[in-house]
Each structure stands twice: as C-alpha cells, then as structure tokens.
Amino acid sequence: MQIAVLLYDRFTSLDAIGPYELLGRAPGAETVFVAREAGPVRGDQGSLAIVADRSLDEVPAPDVVLVPGGPGSRAAMRDERVLDWLRVADTHTTWTTSVCTGSHLLAAAGLLKGRRATTHWLTFDELVPHGAEPTRERVVVDGKYVTAAGVSAGIDMALQLLGRIGGDELAQTVQLLTEYDPQPPYDAGSPEKAPAHVVARLRAEREGMYEA
Amino acid sequence: MQIAVLLYDRFTSLDAIGPYELLGRAPGAETVFVAREAGPVRGDQGSLAIVADRSLDEVPAPDVVLVPGGPGSRAAMRDERVLDWLRVADTHTTWTTSVCTGSHLLAAAGLLKGRRATTHWLTFDELVPHGAEPTRERVVVDGKYVTAAGVSAGIDMALQLLGRIGGDELAQTVQLLTEYDPQPPYDAGSPEKAPAHVVARLRAEREGMYEA
Numbered sequence: 001m002q003i004a005v006l007l008y009d010r011f012t013s014l015d016a017i018g019p020y021e022l023l024g025r026a027p028g029a030e031t032v033f034v035a036r037e038a039g040p041v042r043g044d045q046g047s048l049a050i051v052a053d054r055s056l057d058e059v060p061a062p063d064v065v066l067v068p069g070g071p072g073s074r075a076a077m078r079d080e081r082v083l084d085w086l087r088v089a090d091t092h093t094t095w096t097t098s099v100c101t102g103s104h105l106l107a108a109a110g111l112l113k114g115r116r117a118t119t120h121w122l123t124f125d126e127l128v129p130h131g132a133e134p135t136r137e138r139v140v141v142d143g144k145y146v147t148a149a150g151v152s153a154g155i156d157m158a159l160q161l162l163g164r165i166g167g168d169e170l171a172q173t174v175q176l177l178t179e180y181d182p183q184p185p186y187d188a189g190s191p192e193k194a195p196a197h198v199v200a201r202l203r204a205e206r207e208g209m210y211e212a
Numbered sequence: 213m214q215i216a217v218l219l220y221d222r223f224t225s226l227d228a229i230g231p232y233e234l235l236g237r238a239p240g241a242e243t244v245f246v247a248r249e250a251g252p253v254r255g256d257q258g259s260l261a262i263v264a265d266r267s268l269d270e271v272p273a274p275d276v277v278l279v280p281g282g283p284g285s286r287a288a289m290r291d292e293r294v295l296d297w298l299r300v301a302d303t304h305t306t307w308t309t310s311v312c313t314g315s316h317l318l319a320a321a322g323l324l325k326g327r328r329a330t331t332h333w334l335t336f337d338e339l340v341p342h343g344a345e346p347t348r349e350r351v352v353v354d355g356k357y358v359t360a361a362g363v364s365a366g367i368d369m370a371l372q373l374l375g376r377i378g379g380d381e382l383a384q385t386v387q388l389l390t391e392y393d394p395q396p397p398y399d400a401g402s403p404e405k406a407p408a409h410v411v412a413r414l415r416a417e418r419e420g421m422y423e424a
C-alpha cells in the first residue's frame with residue numbers, strides 16, 4: 001500500500017504528520033512525501049522543512065493520497081500540475097483523503113463534485129464553488145473520499161481509515177502505540193465550544209491568515 | 213522566545229510536530245529545528261526527513277527545548293555531544309520539555325534527578341536508573357521540566373504550555389485554530405483502556421520496537 005503525502009509551499013505541518021504518523025504504521029504501508037519537485041518543502045510557519053523524496057511524476061499511482069491544508073493551499077489550487085497529478089492519482093487510489101483546507105485542492109481538481117466534504121471551520125464557504133457539499137463533521141467519508149476538519153482532525157481520520165483498511169484491532173494497536181488518549185486542558189477546539197470573542201477575532205483575521 | 217526542537221536519527225515525527233505546530237503559533241515564537249549537524253534527519257518510519265536548519269552549536273541558549281522520543285532515543289542517550297548540549301541549553305531555558313521517550317534523554321543528561329516525569333507507557337522502568345520519579349500522567353510539570361506521555365501527548369502538553377506562557381486565551385485561540393476537538397473513533401489510547409490482548413502483544417514486541 002503506497003501512501004503519497006502531497007507537500008506544497010506553506011502547508012500546515014500537523015495536517016500532514018498527524019495522519020502520516022498513524023497510517024504509516026499499517027503493515028505493508030510505504031509512505032512517500034511528494035511535491036512538484038523533489039527536495040525540501042517549507043511549511044506555513046517558515047521554520048520547518050520536510051523533504052519530498054519524490055517529484056509528482058515519480059509517484060503516478062499511489063493507493064492512498066493525503067493532501068494537507070495550509071495557507072499555501074490557495075496557491076496550490078491554481079497549480080494545474082498539482083491538480084493534474086491529483087486527477088490521475090485518484091484514478092488509482094483506494095482512498096483519496098485530505099485534512100483541513102487540503103479538501104479545497106481535491107475540490108479544485110473536480111474530485112468532490114456532488115460529494116459531502118469538510119474543511120477547516122473558517123473556510124466552509126470555499127468548498128461550494130467547486131460543487132462539494134460542505135458538511136460540518138470532524139471526518140466525512142463519501143465513497144473513497146475522506147476529508148477531515150482542521151489540522152488535528154487528521155489524526156481521527158487516520159484511525160478511522162486504519163479501521164477500514166486493517167480492522168479494528170489494527171486501529172486500536174496504533175492508537176495505543178501513539179498513546180492517543182486525548183486530554184486537552186481546554187475545551188475550545190470548535191467554534192461552538194470556544195469563547196465567542198475568540199471565535200469572532202479569528203473570523204476577522206481569517207483573510208489575513210488564508211491569503212495566498 | 214526561541215524554541216529549539218531536537219532531531220536525531222529515528223525520532224518519532226508526531227512527537228516533534230504535534231507540539232511544534234501549537235507552540236510555534238505563540239506570538240514572538242521563533243522555532244528552530246536542531247541536530248548534531250544541520251541537514252535532513254530521518255524519522256523512525258524511514259520515509260520522512262525533516263531538515264535541521266541549525267547544528268547544536270548554533271543554538272546554544274534557547275528559551276524552550278523540546279525533545280521528541282522515538283526508537284533512536286536509545287542511541288541519542290549515549291551521544292555525549294547531544295547530552296552536553298542539553299545540559300548547557302537547560303541553563304538558559306524557561307521550559308525544558310520532552311514527549312514520549314524524549315524524557316530519557318533529559319534523564320540521561322542528569323536533568324530529571326529527583327523530579328517527577330513521564331514517558332511512553334511501554335518504557336516507564338527506563339526512567340528509574342537516571343533518578344527520575346516515573347509518574348503515570350499524560351503531562352507532568354515539575355518546575356520548568358515538562359514531560360509528556362507517548363507521541364500524541366505532546367499536543368496536550370503544548371496547550372498547557374501555551375496557557376502558562378501566554379494565558380488561557382492564547383491556548384484557546386491555538387486550540388480553535390488547530391481545531392483540536394478530539395473525537396477518536398476507538399477508545400484504546402492507554403493500556404488501561406485498550407483490549408488486554410493488544411496491550412500484551414505490544415509489551416511482548418517492545419524490545420524489538422525500542423532497540424537502538
């Protein structure tokens with residue numbers, strides 16, 4: 001099972017690494033980080049670079065595609081080479097997946113037309129022009145298309161996928177190995193739960209954060 | 213606030229990236245990935261390399277040190293250059309932190325003598341020879357030393373630290389931005405909760421997983 005994790009400038013690191021950490025532990029999994037060109041790709045905070053070991057051309061037929069989100073997703077959505085790769089790779093995949101605004105790339109490639117999908121809570125309206133049906137769930141499964149909400153939701157998505165790929169015991173084993181027994185000290189992880197003024201401030205700042 | 217994330221061969225990627233993703237969003241934070249030598253450092257699954265932008269010598273006085281765990285931690289614990297760097301860096305830090313078996317490096321450097329600390333649930337006994345007091349909590353704070361349990365626990369640690377560094381509202385803002393509202397589809401994230409035969413199998417496999 002070849003898992004291709006797409007990287008592009010200004011991706012959000014946890015979007016990619018959360019699900020990678022868990023999915024990569026499936027028996028027989030081979031993960032490959034891919035980008036337009038092989039080499040280091042820098043994330044949205046500027047201080048982290050992950051190495052893409054392969055260019056897009058070198059990974060034409062993965063079994064699983066994982067597209068992270070990030071402020072750079074808007075630029076990547078306009079990159080026809082990236083969109084073409086997604087379209088062709090998707091004809092081979094068992095699962096085509098995204099975290100956060102990564103679903104906008106899948107949508108821009110035309111893969112989510114008429115499908116239920118999710119994204120970061122701040123960017124729901126951006127799924128509509130591409131024909132996807134925005135769905136406010138943490139992980140949305142529609143056929144082989146699996147989209148996760150913002151950033152950390154990719155970890156929950158990975159556990160769901162592990163269960164479907166290898167059964168409950170595989171998922172439970174990986175959950176135990178990664179000690180995923182979350183105990184957040186605050187309860188502010190969704191706009192319904194966070195203090196209203198924090199939600200309002202982030203909505204106001206949104207354009208600055210997600211501009212290309 | 214300079215945050216130094218230590219990398220070494222066969223580190224576990226989510227140990228480093230989980231807390232990096234959240235802590236790096238603190239106002240004024242500058243994160244730097246460091247290793248023995250600058251350049252790509254490959255994680256425990258073999259398929260991921262993160263670039264260390266600086267060598268240890270170039271980052272002598274960080275404000276926060278973050279040490280991830282991983283199968284390579286046993287080798288790193290015997291690397292006097294790494295341990296010396298930890299000892300000197302620690303004289304400058306406001307917070308000295310670890311995730312998973314990263315605490316074994318702090319312990320080997322002599323920094324956890326007589327202190328409460330945690331680690332991956334499979335490796336508790338390994339803290340004892342270095343004088344630490346193993347403590348089964350998800351995040352343990354003892355003075356400026358903050359240790360997290362296995363892999364995903366670093367995310368909870370980061371939220372605690374953000375609260376202490378910048379106040380509750382900062383932590384809540386970052387939790388909302390990263391949409392950290394965990395909904396794991398299984399409840400197997402600790403040895404108390406996972407099916408007994410899964411726990412038993414991992415205990416049996418432990419030596420293979422954590423050997424250097």
